[in-house]
Amino acid sequence: MLTTTHNAAAFAGHPAGNRKRSNVQATFDHALLMAVLIIMGLGLVMVASASISIADRQLGEPFYYLFRQGLYVVLGLGMAAVVTRIPLDVWERISAVLLMIGLLLLVFILLPGVAREINGSTRWLSLGLFNLQPSEFMKLFVIIYLASYLVRRGDEVRTTVWGFLKPMLVLVLAALLLLLEPDMGAAAVIFATALGMMFLAGVRIWHFGVLLLLIAGSVVTLTITSPYRMERVTAFLNPWADPFNSGFQLTQSLIAFGRGEWFGVGLGGSVQKLFYLPEAHTDFMFAVLAEELGMFGALAVVLLFVFVAVRAFRLAGQARQLGLDFAAYTAYGISLWLSMQAFINIGVNTGVLPTKGLTLPLMSYGGSSMLATCIAVGLLLRVDIETREAWVRSVDVKRGGGR
Template sequence: MSAPAEMFSRLASFKSPRKQLTSWFDLDDLDPVLTVAFISLLTIGVIMVASSSISVADRNYSNPFYYLQRQLVFVAIGIFAALTVFKIRLVQWEKSGMALLLFALFLLVLVLIPGVGKTVNGSTRWLPLGVFNLQVSELVKLFLVIYVAGYLVRHGDAVRSSLWGFLKPMLMVGLAGLLLLIEPDFGATVVIMGTVLGMTFLAGARFVQFMSFVMIFASAAMLLVVTSPYRMQRLTSFANPWADPFDSGFQLTQSLIAIGTGGWFGTGLGGSVQKLFYLPESHTDFLFAVLSEELGFVGVSFVVLLYAALFFRSLKIAAQAERAGNYFAAYLAYGIGIWLSMQAVINMGVNVGLLPTKGLTLPLMSYGGSSLIVCCAAIGLLMRIHYETNGVSRQASKGGARKATRTAGRIKKKPATGVRAGGALL
């Protein structure tokens, strides 16, 4: 073949970036609301990390864009993780539930070994991996949700009818929570326990058993608070931060000043004063306060609406999976929705002074590789659930129910018991 003919042949076979992307998966198979909320939160997060971290990055690294550059790398890795997870069939995740649980427990033990885990501000939560530190609790959240979703499918009848069936996953989650408390990471423990309790309630656990465990967990949490001096200090400073505004209440008072300064429309992007070494962790745990100061009530409302869209879309995706008979996908979607929204609500509550400081990031927005990448992977799972559910429904509507079953990987048999009233899930 001559050189011109070969050149024209290559040009004819060239695919645009959009075509290359759609050859990997069909963009029409992505949930539009979930995708828009996901990309919007990532974008706003990058902008706010850049704005809130300039001063501290310049002081610590002589590079005002240090945190921005790293966050952009984390976002790229996170999107790649979401797309990779999207390509894996749900049946593979369901089969791997126990292995993921054991791996999560292994990581929780590994991080506590002296000389292995990295200690920051008195907490040993990170495994140093060279280029960045892996926060083990972030992976544990995702792995436990996958494990519990599979357990509820396999032992749903036992969860609904016997105390042991209900307690078994709680014991496994309790073991993980105990290891997290040793680090200590009380915030992650609260999120994990709340998520698992929500999943078991939707699975049809008896109300008496459910409320009994809630009361036990709440009592244990209060006991941990009153017996731990630093947790007790957080509680008292949360109750009245202005009693000690320059010590125990300093972070919360600075956060409240930032939020109050923002007003309706904010001081403008980059106009925050509190980020200038007044508000600690302004680009991580207290990013929401800087966002409130710079974008005001209007900007905050938009971000809250994005999280609400993500949560309610998760519920809808779960309900669609339940109607299609894929109960693992449904429980998984419910778990991810509860986890991400609960963590977002806690972070916002801490920033506005409604909850004691927990050390939790704002999902998909705060600076940090572990949280961002794992949250992106969770969104990828939601997209996969939507994809498989829609694939079943679409092919079944064309008379290809048998082919749809084969394409999705499996469809679970419907459990024998009834639907939880108001819960849409068995």
């Protein structure tokens, strides 16, 4: 924790920054941390509510998923605390190693007899008491690697086609491995996050235009040539055409939203979680939340995610102004990842987007998702710490020069 007697409130945009002398403790963004903790706490409550029936029926232990999620939260917060103490230049130096580890895990999971198959997908490595989902950590590894690449090759990325395409080739390899699982949702999040980071780094617009056309063509081709993806698209367009088969998940989710109305049926009062809504404690937990807490509860969650994204973007902008490019790109990437995945999950629950197997960050049940996201939050807090330190040093230099 960083402590300084300088006027650090000015850096945070606080009105106290206009004062000539003020003793302010500069640590990390407590508002950001508080928003994250509120989201995680609400997630625990909703995991308990959404999973109690299915856990009792399948395992004979109503709070099985709650206890496990609580363990993941404790481990995640511990890992986040450790990450806040690791300098960012360490992450920058090992960025390529992290990317290679992620790619090797994605290859390893595709080997026959290695991965655990759940609902037709081979995305998990069984580690005894814990199932590791490499794609969750791959999202973070790609952000760290790309942030490092943009620092080292920023001019090349912005001025040449080849400089832009080189990191894209790495992303294509990762996406292909993810599609083989299959995990199109994770591939989409990784690609969209990377493109957003490169756009913020100043890549030329026409480069994006060409790439987006190629991606759009690839998505259409993958959808048309894959029966299960085509089924998801048709169910998304008209779920009520087959409400007991292909459109079952979406119709049950929409029923949950309808039952919730403005103020909800009350915590624990959801009917849809009682074996009607599949994956009620994972992919479709937001629908249960909307049923029990109503439209106001759902909007509160949306606003919390918006707050986290805006706060992280603001932090990235401050880091960039101080010349901390790796910190800035990392914060941009994490903000894009969390907000985009939250948007997709909520969009799927509300029928705005086709069904994807993506969790709601920091809320849905899932160990890999919780741990990877907590590490990302720890990185955001570390970015804030180092940005404040850099600002204090710059103030010291200016004051020293003015004496």
